[in-house]
Structure formats: structure tokens, C-alpha cells
Amino acid sequence: MQRRDMQSESGPEAVAVVGGGAWGTALALTALRAGRRVTLWAREPEVVEAIERRRENPVFLPGVALPESLIASDDLAEVCARAEAALLVVPSQFLRAVAEQVETVLPRGVPAIVCAKGIERETGLLMTQVVEQAMPGRPLAVLSGPTFAAEVAADQPTAVTLATAEKDEETLATQLAAALSTPTFRIYVSHDPVGVEVGGAVKNVIAIACGTAQGVGFGANTRAALITRGLAEIKRLAEALGGARETVSGLAGLGDLTLTCSSEQSRNFSFGLGLGRGQTAEALLAGRPAVVEGVVNAVTVTDLARKLGVELPICEAVRAVVHEGQPIPEAMAALLRRPLTREQVTLDSPIAP
Ligand SMILES: NC(=O)C1=CN([C@@H]2O[C@H](COP(=O)(O)OP(=O)(O)OC[C@H]3O[C@@H](n4cnc5c(N)ncnc54)[C@H](O)[C@@H]3O)[C@@H](O)[C@H]2O)C=CC1
Numbered sequence: 001m002q003r004r005d006m007q008s009e010s011g012p013e014a015v016a017v018v019g020g021g022a023w024g025t026a027l028a029l030t031a032l033r034a035g036r037r038v039t040l041w042a043r044e045p046e047v048v049e050a051i052e053r054r055r056e057n058p059v060f061l062p063g064v065a066l067p068e069s070l071i072a073s074d075d076l077a078e079v080c081a082r083a084e085a086a087l088l089v090v091p092s093q094f095l096r097a098v099a100e101q102v103e104t105v106l107p108r109g110v111p112a113i114v115c116a117k118g119i120e121r122e123t124g125l126l127m128t129q130v131v132e133q134a135m136p137g138r139p140l141a142v143l144s145g146p147t148f149a150a151e152v153a154a155d156q157p158t159a160v161t162l163a164t165a166e167k168d169e170e171t172l173a174t175q176l177a178a179a180l181s182t183p184t185f186r187i188y189v190s191h192d193p194v195g196v197e198v199g200g201a202v203k204n205v206i207a208i209a210c211g212t213a214q215g216v217g218f219g220a221n222t223r224a225a226l227i228t229r230g231l232a233e234i235k236r237l238a239e240a241l242g243g244a245r246e247t248v249s250g251l252a253g254l255g256d257l258t259l260t261c262s263s264e265q266s267r268n269f270s271f272g273l274g275l276g277r278g279q280t281a282e283a284l285l286a287g288r289p290a291v292v293e294g295v296v297n298a299v300t301v302t303d304l305a306r307k308l309g310v311e312l313p314i315c316e317a318v319r320a321v322v323h324e325g326q327p328i329p330e331a332m333a334a335l336l337r338r339p340l341t342r343e344q345v346t347l348d349s350p351i352a353p
């Protein structure tokens with residue numbers, strides 16, 4: 001593909017961020033830094049009030065100063081009325097309901113950018129497929145990659161992937177990338193939303209496995225094995241769904257997997273860590289406002305893989321431990337007992353500079 005001058009494309013000036021959790025708040029801050037006018041919808045009136053009065057989101061992103069220019073509201077119609085792009089940043093299992101509401105108030109033709117990571121439980125659909133149904137005919141993109149909200153909010157150098165659903169949406173992808181990029185938030189464009197989304201959904205489950213392994217006392221060897229074999233699981237599922245394995249080697253696959261599997265900043269990794277140290281899933285989840293996507297997605301990704309005849313042994317082990325009460329040592333022993341096999345590592349096609 002020929003390189004294009006992304007800065008020359010004119011994109012949306014006004015951006016609605018739908019979802020006032022940690023990631024929505026950090027993305028709103030990023031869009032402001034990129035020079036956009038930003039409105040943020042938060043479900044919780046106390047979040048809206050804290051942003052408006054104290055310039056902070058103490059519930060989901062404490063300690064980050066938010067500028068006066070960020071307008072927050074719990075009125076979705078008000079937030080979306082003048083938007084020229086909408087970022088959808090609610091947890092995966094709530095995305096459909098929220099997207100259906102957004103569809104009623106977002107002006108026609110305005111693109112939606114999916115920023116949630118997961119697969120819908122009832123339907124087995126990827127997030128962009130859910131939004132295609134909830135917001136039919138909308139221009140659509142997905143943004144994903146290795147991005148801890150707190151580090152993005154702190155303006156630390158970060159790179160992500162933005163993929164458009166249609167191959168002919170080159171202009172949309174480049175416009176959105178240009179509109180949301182900053183000197184520290186670097187957006188690469190892709191045309192494989194399936195590969196991008198499968199990476200984001202499955203990596204959270206593998207991160208639970210890595211945290212659990214560390215929690216029971218295993219070290220770097222075990223983590224490296226889980227990351228590498230976890231990547232193989234992402235590639236198999238992505239390919240079965242029509243995605244490209246090359247995408248899985250990128251920021252939204254390998255990049256996000258590496259990040260989430262090696263840091264206690266990750267909610268999924270730290271949930272696994274707690275499990276490995278003997279706490280129950282219920283106790284770890286009780287009373288926390290933040291989402292741990294890998295918990296529900298251990299079920300969604302394995303349900304989908306079973307339907308497609310794709311083997312995801314690490315994700316199955318996480319599902320068995322978290323949802324079916326299998327003791328961790330048994331789940332680990334079952335993984336290690338699997339028949340020895342050839343390591344199938346095919347080379348990706350050459351990557352453009
Ligand atoms: N936090 C992070 O560093 C990153 C998160 N993401 C993804 O972004 C998505 C949103 O996550 P966060 O912003 O981190 O959330 P969070 O864990 O900070 O906050 C929970 C969010 O869930 C919303 N929520 C709770 N119940 C709801 C309901 N019934 N209907 C609609 N929304 C409801 C809350 O309003 C809040 O926005 C997730 O899919 C996550 O995987 C992606 C990249 C980075």
C-alpha cells in the first residue's frame with residue numbers, strides 16, 4: 001500500500017465519547033489534545049458532576065486532571081447532537097443497548113468507532129458486528145491496542161490500531177486516525193477489524209491465565225509460554241472468523257497481549273493473580289466498579305470457538321477455573337498433559353515499512 005499523508009485529510013472536529021469509564025475518559029482527554037471539541041457521556045450522574053465541578057473522574061480514573069474544555073453530561077442526546085464522530089467506550093456486554101440509544105440521537109452518516117474489547121454473550125458477535133446491527137448503515141471503525149487508560153491519560157507514548165469495516169473506507173480510516181492522533185498517541189490504520197477485535201477479546205482471557213500462573217508462584221518461563229501459545233489461540237480464532245494472522249502480530253494482537261499479560265496494572269492480570277493466590281472470583285469482583293472483560297469473555301470466546309471447531313485450550317482452562325469451579329492445579333495439569341505436537345509457526349507476509 002502506498003504511504004499517504006494522513007495529516008492532509010480533514011476529519012471530524014466534534015467528537016462524542018460515549019462511556020465515562022477509565023478508557024472513555026482517557027480517550028476524551030486524547031481527543032482534546034488532538035484539537036477536537038469533545039463531549040463525554042457518563043451513565044453515572046456522580047461522574048458527570050465530579051467532572052463538571054472538580055475536573056476529575058474519581059470513580060474510574062482518579063488523580064487525572066481534566067480540562068475545563070471537556071463537557072460531560074448524562075444526557076446522551078445532548079452529547080451526540082452536534083457530534084461528527086462517536087467513540088463507543090462501554091463494556092462489551094452493554095454495547096448493544098447503548099449503541100441502540102446512540103443510534104436514535106447521533107446525526108445520520110456520523111461514524112461510530114468501537115473502543116470496547118469483547119464478544120457479545122448472547123450472539124457470539126464481535127463488537128463491530130453488534131454495532132452494525134444496532135446502528136445499521138453507519139460508517140464504522142474499531143480502535144484497539146496496548147493502552148492502559150492511566151498511561152494514555154498521562155500522555156505517555158502509545159500506539160494503537162484503527163480498522164475500518166469496509167476495505168473501501170480508506171478515507172474514513174485515515175481521517176479518523178488523523179483526527180484522533182497526537183504527538184504521543186499514534187494511530188496505525190488497518191482494514192482487518194476481525195483480526196483487531198479478536199486480539200482485543202481473547203487477550204483479556206489469556207491475561208487472566210498469566211496472572212493466575214504468577215499467583216500460584218510460577219515465573220517468567222510459564223508466562224512466556226502462555227503468551228506465545230495464547231497468541232496461537234488468537235490467530236486460530238481470527239483466521240476462522242475471516243481475519244488475517246498478520247493483524248494478530250500487530251498492536252491489537254501481540255502488542256495488547258504482551259501488555260496485558262505482564263502488568264499488574266491490568267485488571268484482567270490482577271484478577272488472575274488474586275485467583276492464583278487463593279481468592280475466589282466472587283470476592284475479587286465484589287463491589288468493584290471497573291470491568292474485568294476476560295471474565296465474561298472466557299465464556300464468549302470459548303463458546304464461539306467451540307461452534308467454529310477451533311481449539312483454545314488456555315481460554316478453556318480459564319473458563320473451567322473461573323466459571324466451572326475447576327481447581328487451578330487441575331486446569332494447569334490438563335494443559336500440560338495435552339499431546340505433544342508440532343509448533344506451527346508460519347511466516348507472515350512482508351510488512352510495509
Ligand atoms: N481501561 C483501560 O485501560 C482500557 C479499556 N478498554 C476497554 O474499554 C471498555 C470500557 O472499559 P473502561 O472504560 O475501562 O470501563 P471501567 O471499568 O473504567 O468502567 C466501567 C464502565 O462500565 C459502565 N457501565 C456499567 N454498567 C453499565 C450498564 N449497565 N450499561 C452501560 N454501561 C455500564 C460504567 O458506566 C463505566 O463506564 C472495555 O471493553 C475495556 O476492555 C480498552 C482499552 C483500555
Ligand SMILES: O=C(CO)COP(=O)(O)O
Nearest residue numbers: 145146147148266267268
Ligand atoms: O485493554 C487494556 C489495555 O490495552 C486494559 O486491560 P485491563 O482491562 O486488563 O486493565
